Amino acid sequence: MNTPKERIGVYICHCGTNISAVVDVEDVAQWAANKLEHKGVVIARDHKFMCSSLGQELVENDIKELGLTRVVVAACSPHLHEKTFRTACERAGLNPYLCELVSIREQVSWVHSDKVVATQKSKAIVSSGVERLIYHEALEQLSVPINPATLVVGGGIAGIQATLELADAGSPVYLVEREPSIGGHMAQFDKTFPTLDCSACILTPKMVDVGIHPNITLLTWAEVEQVNGYVGNFDVTVRQKARKVITDLCTGCGICIEKCPKNVLDDIYEVGMNYRKAVYTPFPQAVPNYPVMDLDNCIYFDTGKCKACEKFCPTNAIDFEQEDEMLKFQVGNIILATGFDLFDARKMSNYGYGRLENVFNSLEFERMCNASGPTEGEIVLRDGVTTPKAVGIIHCVGSRDKSHNAYCSSICCMQSLKFAHLVEERTGAHVYNFYIDIRTPGKGYDEFYNRIVEEGTHFVRGKVAEVTNAARQPDEKKKLIIQVEDTLIGKQRRIPVDMVILSAGLEPRHDAKEVAKLFGISCSADGWYIEKHPKLDPVATMTDGVYIAGCVQGPKDIPASIAQGAAAAARVQGKIQQGEMLMEPIRASIIEEQCSGCRICNDLCPYNAILYHDATMTSEINAALCQGCGTCIAACPAGAVIGTSYSNEQVLAQIEGLLMDVSV
């Protein structure tokens, strides 16, 4: 037998009793010392807590005293402590990438109960770690400079907060918003729960700040087209849609809007409840205050005649020849705050939205309550004049429902309570809230619930079966009847009302998947963007340099959105202050001679890290962009892609190790 060329140390952790209760840790250590000696194991030890400073010192001393060249630690998942032991090795002068952490907690002790089998499996896992480790190479981390500018996508409250935090800290920010104005959903609301303060009053000062801040480049009526590059150095291309208004000349006087003869139903800001013009700003406090022209509805673009706006503009700011413009710039980090879409309540046809005229969804009702909305804040039926005498508010529409979205949309309970208050305050009508559970876990939220109960709102626990206009009794004629099982009294009830408000749930944006692909991040099965860690890293993503904030990560209310916006900004600002950053050296590379240029890997790469060179007809991997996921390695038909730490030799050796006979 050849003398092994490496000197390997093996360390088995008890993890208190987490591992040692199921695995005979001493036996594993002893076995490794004896049976893996021919592979180069010179020492095998066990310790109560390997991650403690004593455990780490054990490794460090052995490296120094026994001249170890490789280290295997069998403990918890590498997600938790890989870095700990790599750092320990580095302190003792060993390249950190010559340390391997194998999991005998998540993969063994937490999932097995039979001690004999668990111990054998632990041995196999240690053996596989040793086999694989032999092929490890000493790797160096890559250092990349960080561009101090940041791209924030989405000008709702989360994006606004992130933008202002960064700009106030002195960093340049590009804020890109697809609509003509920033403000997002919050700009549509009238009151905010639980304090009932005016939404616009607290939002517009922030919008104005964004508009005038010297560190902020505000790009509204614009969409991100392309993102290349990697953390610290993203190349961004933004399409600035043609406003047909020269912003340098426009004073925002509004004469063009006044003179435009075309009325268009506003499906975005007014959610189909009111009209705007073909040249418009969505609302009076819009930032920026320059109008945009809606080309689909402009009479001139339809018939070639009109140009009323141009004729009346006092500063000649209307430009019918203006084209879309592609803006290119570089940023170091990206924050995505693209928000949510409202669940389409028409999908629950038993509630009659879209068919029964006095069924409203929550955003429609928000607009109705708003003093600048279609009814100037008056709560009336669809005819625009009749005040309702009884109103039903249905919770959980499209949420907590296996047929639609299984998740709780988290804001609807509080929003429905707010609606109940507004209806009672402004109309004196009887209000019925139909709920499955009342969920009011925020600060001051349950107090608000109690207040609404005391105000006299009726609460009916049960999922509404149907909203119908088919009357059975004389008192149901000309009413909407809510058919519901009241689960507190155990009876079916039919409650006639004049108006029904559906508290529709929150859904990911309809184009969330495409946007995720554009930025190289992933969505959950529901379509929300996935954070790096649900508890410990809620605003980062698995792609370095791309952060998320607000409802794009999951349903949340205004305070939580703002908190995430600020948190994402803090993370980015931290990166900016480092000036440069070290990148993990685990990545793939292509052996040019073996690459046939088939380009299969190009489209598969979730990080857009693979470039194709027309000249050599081969693909190349951008080392700074590659995250080492291994997709291309598996996909390459020629075997031309190799991954550091995950070469074929290593994987095969690992399998060989796992298959070792550990029973003797």
Place this chain on the structure above:
Amino acid sequence: MSKYLYYPGCSMEGSGKAYHNSLMPVCEKIGLELQEIDDWNCCGATEYLGINKIPAYALIGRNLALAEAQSNGAQDIVAPCSACYLNLTKIDSYMAKKNGVDELINDALSAGGLSYEPGQLGIHHLLDLIVYEIGLDTVKEKVVRPLTGLRVAPYIGCMAPRYDYAKRWSDSEHPLELDWLLGALGAEVVDYPLKTHCCGGHMPQIGPDTAYELIHRLVDYAEEVKTDIMVAVCPMCQMNIDAYQNETNQHLGTKHKMPIVFFTQLMGLAFGMRERDLGFGSELVSAKEAIQKIGSEVPKKKRKKKDKFALPMPHPLGNGILKNGTNGKELILPTEGRARGGRA
């Protein structure tokens, strides 16, 4: 001519004879060739499934097995009765889950030298076949006597669209296929929110009080919205509302007199066929008076002047415009999230 395997079900030979008699000439007219499955048996209707599952499944499975054996590979099966349709799709989908039910059923079928591989046959209700495979355009072309002036209530019942195993309907709670079809015939279709509410099923036999109440609700609302005639797609719905209306009246003291016929009967009328060839006259609440309204002058609806205060309605879902070339399944909806043109 498109060829389909035809599973008539027992009703077609008894209470639903008018359905059978009308669908035959109508299908021929619109180019549907029906080949009756040889040696078919009862589907078990609603009752047998409640008694003993596996024999009930096998009973249905036998029809599927026969159909598959007689299909020559590519054919689809069509059932005019909603109970038959539901049972066939249900068992096909249960078997497709491959969780042992398929083996039990095939085990039972093997006694008769039969077997069935789920998913081999497309299973259709006659209504979905006409709307989605034949298409409303073809139907419109054949109309020679539009049903102008006839106010019809489209009553689809519960078993065709629920549970929608074969994913064929625009909506399970408020499907609009029958509305569209009757609209294509030129009838005036009333908004009938009870279109999928229960007709009572077999309750007239085992709990008549419940059945009377359910029948009353359906007929009462139809009368409320000035319906001339109700339209059914299921023999059981038609029979309950037709045959038990008189008893309902006696029991509840009401004076309902609402005729209900099958949609194929009205299609036949619109295609210019004679009433007696379409099974008219066999209904117990006479449809005669209603039928005479066809062609009557419809008072021109005064266009309601839009109140300047009124708020716009949301876009309706399923506004009846079928997209060509997508098998009619997709509805043209206003582009999501973009503004529509219009005047205030």
